[in-house]
Amino acid sequence: MFARRIPGLAGAVALAVALTSCGSSDSDSPAGDASDKSGQKTREFTVGDEKVSIPADPERVVATGYAVPTLIQADAPLVGISSWKRGEPMMDGEEKAAYDELPKVAGELASETNYEAIAEAEPDLIVLGVPVPVLGDIDMDRLKSIAPVVAVGPMVPSEWREVSRKHADAAGVLATYEKAEDAYDAKAAELKKKYADALDGLKFGHVGSYGDTSKGTFQREFNGSWGTNAAQDVGADYVGKPKEPGPGSKSVSEYPSLEELSDSLGASDVITYSVNTDGSVPDAVQAVLDSKLWKNLPAVKNRRALPVAFTEAATYGDAMKTLDAIDKSFAPLLDK
Known part of the structure; x- marks a missing residue:
C-alpha cells in the first residue's frame, strides 16, 4: 500500500x-x-x-x-x-x-x-x-x-x-526492533572506520532509479535520499542540494535532463548508482549509463562509478543488506 x-x-x-x-x-x-x-x-x-x-x-x-x-x-x-x-x-x-x-x-x-x-x-x-x-x-x-x-x-x-x-x-x-537497530549501528560503525581514510574529502553524487526515461530525465539524489542515506552512515558525503528544493523528498533529490548530466555530476569524485537487488540495472539508470555524457564524467573515467543494491531499504533488517552492498561496492576505493 x-x-x-x-x-x-x-x-x-x-x-x-x-x-x-x-x-x-x-x-x-x-x-x-x-x-x-x-x-x-x-x-x-x-x-x-x-x-x-x-x-x-x-x-x-x-x-x-x-x-x-x-x-x-x-x-x-x-x-x-x-x-x-x-x-x-x-x-x-x-x-x-x-x-x-x-x-x-x-x-x-x-x-x-x-x-x-x-x-x-x-x-x-x-x-x-x-x-x-x-x-x-x-x-x-x-x-x-x-x-x-x-x-x-x-x-x-x-x-x-x-x-x-x-x-x-x-x-x-520495540525490544525486537531495537536488536535489529543495534546490529545495524554496529555494522555501520565498523564500515565507517574501515573506509574513513578512503572516503575522506571525496565528493559523492548518486543516480537514483526514478528518472523518467520518457521525459529524458534522471534522478540525482543528495544526502538524506533513498540511495544515499545508508552510505552516509558509512561516511559518504553526497554534496549539494536540489536547484529548486521543495517539500518532502524534493528537498533531497531532483530530476535534471540527461543533457545536464555533466553540470550535475561533473564535480563528483565518486558516483554511486542504484541497481536492483540481483545487480541488474533499472531502465532509468541504464539510460544514464548509455549516455555519451556519462562516459566523459571524471568519476566514470577514473573508474569511480559504483553500483549499489538494496537502496530501497526502509527497515534495519533490509538496511543490513544495503551495508553489505556498500561494502562490496566501496572496496575499490581502499586502493586510492
Missing part, C-alpha cells in the same frame, strides 16, 4: 512524502494506567498534536505501507497487511512466507483500501505507514470506528529510522 512513488507522480504526491501526523509515543507513561471498554489495558500514544489511546499490548494488528516490512521483521501480531511490492525483492524466505500468508486488506494505493476486509480481521490496532498526501484518499473515520489508528509516515526517505521505531513502539515490539 502506498508505494514510494510512481514516475508520473515523482514531482507531486508520492515524492512529497510527508511526516504523517507523527510524534513520539508516551513511553514514560505506565502501560496499565487505563483500560478500554473491553477491559484491555491501554496507553496514550502521541500522533502529532493528538493523543491516541492504543492497546498497551496489541494482539491483532493491521499494518500498511512502511509499517508492513518493519512489523513483519519485528514479529508483530499481524492479522492483515497492505501489499508492499517494492519490498518483496529484499525479503528473505521466512519474511516472504509471512508476507504471502498474511491477508491483504489493502493494495498499493490508498484508494485500494478494503475496509470490509480490515473489519473482518478484527484488529485492536491499525498502523498506517503512509505519506500525508494520500491520507485524503482514506476514510479515517471509518478506520477509527474499527480500531485505534496510528498514522506515521516519513518526511524524507532517510526518516525510515524514526518512522519504523514509532511503528514498532505502537505495535508493542
